[in-house]
Amino acid sequence: MSNFRMPNDPWKRRKLPPGGDPSLSDTLHSSFGNSAFVITPEDGRQSFHPLSICRAGRPAYGNRTMSAPIYDRRSFVKLSIAAGAAAAATPAAMAQDASFSLPKLPYALDALEPHIDAKTMEIHHGKHHQAYIDNLNKAITANDFLKGKTLEAIVGGLPAVKDEALRTTLRNQGGGHWNHSFFWEIMAPAGKGGEASAELAAAIKSAFGSMDDLKKAFNEAATKRFGSGWAWLIVQDKKLKVVSTANQDNPLMKEIIPDADFGTPVLGLDVWEHAYYLHYQNKRPDYIAAWWNVVNWKEADKRFKAAMA
Ligand SMILES: [Fe+2]
Numbered sequence: 001m002s003n004f005r006m007p008n009d010p011w012k013r014r015k016l017p018p019g020g021d022p023s024l025s026d027t028l029h030s031s032f033g034n035s036a037f038v039i040t041p042e043d044g045r046q047s048f049h050p051l052s053i054c055r056a057g058r059p060a061y062g063n064r065t066m067s068a069p070i071y072d073r074r075s076f077v078k079l080s081i082a083a084g085a086a087a088a089a090t091p092a093a094m095a096q097d098a099s100f101s102l103p104k105l106p107y108a109l110d111a112l113e114p115h116i117d118a119k120t121m122e123i124h125h126g127k128h129h130q131a132y133i134d135n136l137n138k139a140i141t142a143n144d145f146l147k148g149k150t151l152e153a154i155v156g157g158l159p160a161v162k163d164e165a166l167r168t169t170l171r172n173q174g175g176g177h178w179n180h181s182f183f184w185e186i187m188a189p190a191g192k193g194g195e196a197s198a199e200l201a202a203a204i205k206s207a208f209g210s211m212d213d214l215k216k217a218f219n220e221a222a223t224k225r226f227g228s229g230w231a232w233l234i235v236q237d238k239k240l241k242v243v244s245t246a247n248q249d250n251p252l253m254k255e256i257i258p259d260a261d262f263g264t265p266v267l268g269l270d271v272w273e274h275a276y277y278l279h280y281q282n283k284r285p286d287y288i289a290a291w292w293n294v295v296n297w298k299e300a301d302k303r304f305k306a307a308m309a
Contacts, residue, residue: 132176175248234263
C-alpha cells in the first residue's frame, strides 16, 4: 500500500468564482502584435484590434515584422479610407483619445458547441476579455504618454517602460487583449473552418511529419503548460514551430519571452482554466482535443501566408 494519499480533492476545495478561475482579478499577463486603429460604427469610439479583426487592415497584414509597430494612426486611417471601411471615422471621432473596446465575436456564443459551450464563451469573451481591456484602458487613462498609442506600440515598447508595475500591467492587460482577440478569430464553428491549404499542409509535413504529429506536439505543449498560458503554432525563420507561453505572454513579445519562442502566431490555444473549466473541469486534455474541431484553418492559413511572404 502506498505511503501517499490524497488528503482531499483539490478541485472541490477550490472556491472558484462563477466563470471558472480567479483570472479576472489578476493583473498579470501580456503580449502585443498586429493591431490596427478602427472606428467602431456603433458608437463612434476609437479602438485597436488585431488586423485579423480589422478587415480594412487585412490587405497590408503580410510581409511585416511582427515586433515592430505596423501602423501608426495616420497610416491606418489612410488605409481605412482607401478600403472604404472607415465610413464612421468622422473628424469628431478621430479627435477622441484612443481606447480599446471589445471586438465582437465572429460567430454566435453557442456556435462552437459542443466543443466549447456557450456559457464559457459568454463569460470568457464578455467578462475575462472585457476585463483585460478595461484594465488596459485604465492604465492608459492614468498615463498621458500612452494615449494615442497603438496596442503594439504600447506592448512592443514594454522594455522601455521604467515603472515596473506599469510595465507589468501593460504586459498582462495588453497581452490579454491581443491574445483573446486572436483566439476568437482563430476558431470557427465545426465544419466551417475549412482545411489547411496545400502550402500550410506542406509546411506542417515538413516541420512535424504529419498533421497528427503537429497535433501531438501542440497538445503536449498545451497540456504541459503549468498553470495559465497558451500554446502556439508559430512561424519562426520561415518554418513552423510549436511553443508555449505563460500567462498572457505571446510569441510576439521580443525581449520579454525567450528568443526561442519568438515568432508569428498561426494558431493559439488558451489553456487558462477560464477557457474550459465550466465544461471540462480539470480535464484540460479533453478540452485541447475538442478544440481541434473548431480550428479556423482559413484564418490560420492567411496568417501563415502573411508570415511567409
Ligand atoms: Fe482566456
